[in-house]
Amino acid sequence: MTENRISRRRAIGLAGAAGVAGVGVAAGTGALLHGAFDPSPTSANSASGAVPFRGEHQAGITTEVPDRLHFVAFDVITKDRARLVELLRDWTVAAARMTAGQDAGVVGAVNGAPEAPPDDTGEALGLPPSGLTLTVGFGPTLFRDADGRDRFGLADRRPAALAELPRFPGDALQPEISGGDLCVQACANDPQVAVHAIRNLARLGMGAVSVRWSQLGFGRTSSTSREQATPRNLFGFKDGTANLKAEDTELLRDHLWVQPGDGPDWMAGGSYLVTRKIRMIIETWDRTSLGEQEELVGRTKGSGAPIGQRDEFDEIDFKATGPDGKPAIAETAHVRLAHPDLNNGARLLRRGYNYVDGSDGLGRLDAGLFFMAYQRDPRKQFVSIQTQLARHDALNEYLRHVSSGLFACPPGVRDQGDFWGRALFD
Amino acid sequence: MTENRISRRRAIGLAGAAGVAGVGVAAGTGALLHGAFDPSPTSANSASGAVPFRGEHQAGITTEVPDRLHFVAFDVITKDRARLVELLRDWTVAAARMTAGQDAGVVGAVNGAPEAPPDDTGEALGLPPSGLTLTVGFGPTLFRDADGRDRFGLADRRPAALAELPRFPGDALQPEISGGDLCVQACANDPQVAVHAIRNLARLGMGAVSVRWSQLGFGRTSSTSREQATPRNLFGFKDGTANLKAEDTELLRDHLWVQPGDGPDWMAGGSYLVTRKIRMIIETWDRTSLGEQEELVGRTKGSGAPIGQRDEFDEIDFKATGPDGKPAIAETAHVRLAHPDLNNGARLLRRGYNYVDGSDGLGRLDAGLFFMAYQRDPRKQFVSIQTQLARHDALNEYLRHVSSGLFACPPGVRDQGDFWGRALFD
Numbered sequence: 089m090t091e092n093r094i095s096r097r098r099a100i101g102l103a104g105a106a107g108v109a110g111v112g113v114a115a116g117t118g119a120l121l122h123g124a125f126d127p128s129p130t131s132a133n134s135a136s137g138a139v140p141f142r143g144e145h146q147a148g149i150t151t152e153v154p155d156r157l158h159f160v161a162f163d164v165i166t167k168d169r170a171r172l173v174e175l176l177r178d179w180t181v182a183a184a185r186m187t188a189g190q191d192a193g194v195v196g197a198v199n200g201a202p203e204a205p206p207d208d209t210g211e212a213l214g215l216p217p218s219g220l221t222l223t224v225g226f227g228p229t230l231f232r233d234a235d236g237r238d239r240f241g242l243a244d245r246r247p248a249a250l251a252e253l254p255r256f257p258g259d260a261l262q263p264e265i266s267g268g269d270l271c272v273q274a275c276a277n278d279p280q281v282a283v284h285a286i287r288n289l290a291r292l293g294m295g296a297v298s299v300r301w302s303q304l305g306f307g308r309t310s311s312t313s314r315e316q317a318t319p320r321n322l323f324g325f326k327d328g329t330a331n332l333k334a335e336d337t338e339l340l341r342d343h344l345w346v347q348p349g350d351g352p353d354w355m356a357g358g359s360y361l362v363t364r365k366i367r368m369i370i371e372t373w374d375r376t377s378l379g380e381q382e383e384l385v386g387r388t389k390g391s392g393a394p395i396g397q398r399d400e401f402d403e404i405d406f407k408a409t410g411p412d413g414k415p416a417i418a419e420t421a422h423v424r425l426a427h428p429d430l431n432n433g434a435r436l437l438r439r440g441y442n443y444v445d446g447s448d449g450l451g452r453l454d455a456g457l458f459f460m461a462y463q464r465d466p467r468k469q470f471v472s473i474q475t476q477l478a479r480h481d482a483l484n485e486y487l488r489h490v491s492s493g494l495f496a497c498p499p500g501v502r503d504q505g506d507f508w509g510r511a512l513f514d
Numbered sequence: 515m516t517e518n519r520i521s522r523r524r525a526i527g528l529a530g531a532a533g534v535a536g537v538g539v540a541a542g543t544g545a546l547l548h549g550a551f552d553p554s555p556t557s558a559n560s561a562s563g564a565v566p567f568r569g570e571h572q573a574g575i576t577t578e579v580p581d582r583l584h585f586v587a588f589d590v591i592t593k594d595r596a597r598l599v600e601l602l603r604d605w606t607v608a609a610a611r612m613t614a615g616q617d618a619g620v621v622g623a624v625n626g627a628p629e630a631p632p633d634d635t636g637e638a639l640g641l642p643p644s645g646l647t648l649t650v651g652f653g654p655t656l657f658r659d660a661d662g663r664d665r666f667g668l669a670d671r672r673p674a675a676l677a678e679l680p681r682f683p684g685d686a687l688q689p690e691i692s693g694g695d696l697c698v699q700a701c702a703n704d705p706q707v708a709v710h711a712i713r714n715l716a717r718l719g720m721g722a723v724s725v726r727w728s729q730l731g732f733g734r735t736s737s738t739s740r741e742q743a744t745p746r747n748l749f750g751f752k753d754g755t756a757n758l759k760a761e762d763t764e765l766l767r768d769h770l771w772v773q774p775g776d777g778p779d780w781m782a783g784g785s786y787l788v789t790r791k792i793r794m795i796i797e798t799w800d801r802t803s804l805g806e807q808e809e810l811v812g813r814t815k816g817s818g819a820p821i822g823q824r825d826e827f828d829e830i831d832f833k834a835t836g837p838d839g840k841p842a843i844a845e846t847a848h849v850r851l852a853h854p855d856l857n858n859g860a861r862l863l864r865r866g867y868n869y870v871d872g873s874d875g876l877g878r879l880d881a882g883l884f885f886m887a888y889q890r891d892p893r894k895q896f897v898s899i900q901t902q903l904a905r906h907d908a909l910n911e912y913l914r915h916v917s918s919g920l921f922a923c924p925p926g927v928r929d930q931g932d933f934w935g936r937a938l939f940d
Contacts, residue, residue, distance in 0.1 A: 155704075155705075156732075158699070191833060203805060206750070206804045209748075209750045209796075209800055210751065210815050211733075211747065211748050212746075212748060213746060213816065216745070236645065237617070247901055259549050278733070279581075279582075280580075280732060280745075280746075280868065281883070283732075283748075287796065287881075289881060290611060291797070294593050296796070298877030299873040300873070300877075301872060302870075302879065303873065304730075304870055304871075306582075306635075306705035306709075307709075317640070320639060322630070322635075322636045322637050322709075323636075323637075324637045370635075371716075371720070374717045375631050375720075377629050377630055378630065381632070390636075390639065442709070444726060444728075446584075446691075446728045446730065446871065447726070447728045447870065448726040451726075453712075453713060453716065455709070455713075467565075475713020
């Protein structure tokens with residue numbers, strides 16, 4: 089019954105000492121020692137390194153998108169505002185530790201006593217930080233629940249931009265996997281690290297919150313940096329070529345970050361997150377001809393170039409016509425309907441993921457896109473774009489929106505005493 | 515409408531030429547050029563490299579376990595034996611291509627015509643081989659279905675070792691996610707690559723097979739090589755310390771590979787796979803004290819050492835007593851009940867994965883272990899061990915077996931004309 093107190097950092101050391109082949113051990117400990125609390129940069133120095141937790145904005149928004157996601161939405165089950173605040177404090181401490189590659193708390197419990205449950209569940213012992221980011225958001229129901237009750241005295245602090253999304257044509261939303269009072273997005277290069285983080289936050293929240301729904305994802309479908317190649321969605325197409333990028337400082341100010349004066353002060357420096365789980369009818373798509381697939385999307389499948397152009401990043405010419413005299417890019421093509429030019433310039437920072445949830449019992453893979461987009465005001469951005477798409481996008485035949493979420497993600501945690509959403513509760 | 519013929523290799527080249535930041539591009543193309551059809555080694559030379567597809571045994575059994583799994587079980591829906599054989603031929607060709615980092619077929623269809631559906635779905639274009647292995651198995655129902663029908667004239671070729679597993683105490687199996695006529699295990703370092711492979715095999719099988727169930731996994735819970743560190747399961751413990759390893763040639767002969775004379779000739783060089791989806795009652799476990807967790811498992815959580823020992827790989831002393839005079843390792847400890855010494859020397863080659871399937875609608879994560887074990891004869895190995903565990907293992911309070919599968923995995927594909935299971939149909 090030795091080693092009742094063991095930290096993640098200690099475990100990494102032990103693994104090294106025992107001569108076990110490392111899982112990015114060097115990069116992991118290096119990041120722990122050097123980068124963990126550096127407040128400035130927002131990307132991990134390697135796939136296994138640490139992303140700084142504190143800063144002006146929350147990490148995990150413009151941060152370079154790692155390849156794995158575990159997203160969870162919680163219902164708040166406590167009625168006690170003080171307990172909710174305590175939870176956000178506890179979560180902030182644990183999040184700072186875990187994103188630095190440490191355990192959520194010491195495995196051997198507060199006093200190392202084997203009589204107490206461990207303060208960390210242990211499955212990430214020995215694993216490096218793996219680029220983990222944890223990003224929190226507040227749903228509309230935290231401010232006023234479905235029955236109109238002001239549960240925590242927050243109703244008058246609810247931003248107008250956090251208006252429930254309208255029902256879009258074709259929506260097939262399942263309430264049990266939609267909404268939520270709180271959300272946490274965990275992104276990492278190792279799914280075990282992302283899952284460990286969500287599981288430990290859920291553990292810390294026992295009695296105060298209950299998991300409403302959660303979603304795993306892989307193979308990021310957008311890039312938030314010019315350093316990253318544009319990845320492919322499960323239709324096999326490059327997706328998010330025109331995404332907002334971390335390098336576009338002015339565009340981020342205009343389209344991503346809530347500015348002072350936009351609404352209540354506590355959201356300045358934050359951003360609004362829309363999530364949509366979009367099931368793809370993969371088997372039908374796979375029987376569609378290449379020509380039709382490209383026409384529906386408006387891009388060439390191989391290179392990702394707009395139809396009629398050569399390169400993925402070529403400007404799209406919506407006025408060009410094909411040899412048959414019709415528009416080269418169809419009126420109902422996805423790339424046209426989603427383009428800023430057709431949406432009053434509205435742009436999004438997307439960081440969605442592909443998902444496969446097994447199969448659906450009808451012989452088909454249960455798979456698609458877990459769409460996530462950050463923005464300054466969903467009313468002018470996501471709602472505007474999705475209204476177009478839901479009405480006209482020819483791709484809808486192969487898509488079904490089954491889950492929807494909307495969350496106000498507060499600004500970053502600044503210093504040791506600060507915690508997620510402090511300004512909201514001040 | 516350019517680039518209708520685009521291969522995965524071509525796409526990698528294009529990505530390079532366009533100056534896009536690589537996703538292991540160099541390693542990927544290197545493996546394509548050098549290692550893809552090398553018949554000897556069974557591990558990828560890097561996380562992005564290729565594992566040889568052909569050989570005496572199927573890859574994906576002793577092959578070093580990569581971090582991601584997509585496992586699928588199919589029902590055969592055709593009644594035509596020739597169609598089934600054709601499918602196995604088609605799958606073999608596609609599997610050889612995809613494990614080498616190529617597309618399943620050319621994206622622009624057989625003749626590059628945009629009128630035809632693509633012969634590859636495209637989502638892995640530009641991605642390296644990523645250590646992909648594809649391993650096929652045949653379930654008992656392929657030989658004789660639940661109604662006793664000899665569907666494909668194979669009934670007299672069914673090995674005695676492929677006897678349906680008995681019902682174990684506590685089993686809570688869901689038939690709709692259990693069994694299957696065929697299975698394919700896809701392991702890779704990139705989930706997009708594993709998912710792409712399964713999806714394309716399912717696409718090739720349209721009309722002949724239907725997906726019965728499928729499972730994604732991550733964070734391998736066992737190592738099959740002394741080069742790999744022992745990973746942790748979602749209880750936070752190191753698991754599979756005593757696993758059979760690729761280096762143990764004699765043990766593999768005795769415990770893993772079907773030997774000539776064991777049963778029908780077509781299985782010589784093959785192995786039997788048992789799958790069990792084991793839900794973990796994580797929230798209850800997380801409220802259990804560290805001392806109790808360690809007693810239930812029989813190992814120290816931090817180091818993985820047997821209780822009373824110092825190091826993970828120390829010999830377990832089942833006769834040792836603790837300060838209280840009781841056995842240091844409890845009579846009902848998992849590590850004792852699963853040990854070869856208590857199971858007539860029976861050993862397994864485990865290569866299971868952790869899974870999280872979201873949440874269960876009751877506020878809990880739907881998570882656990884997707885157990886997979888290869889062996890020479892399940893009657894003497896898995897059934898013997900699981901009978902012990904199901905009866906006595908104190909961990910059962912935190913476990914629920916919800917899915918079960920048994921498959922005969924034939925030997926490897928030898929040469930260009932060979933295909934998966936050819937000897938079975940000869």
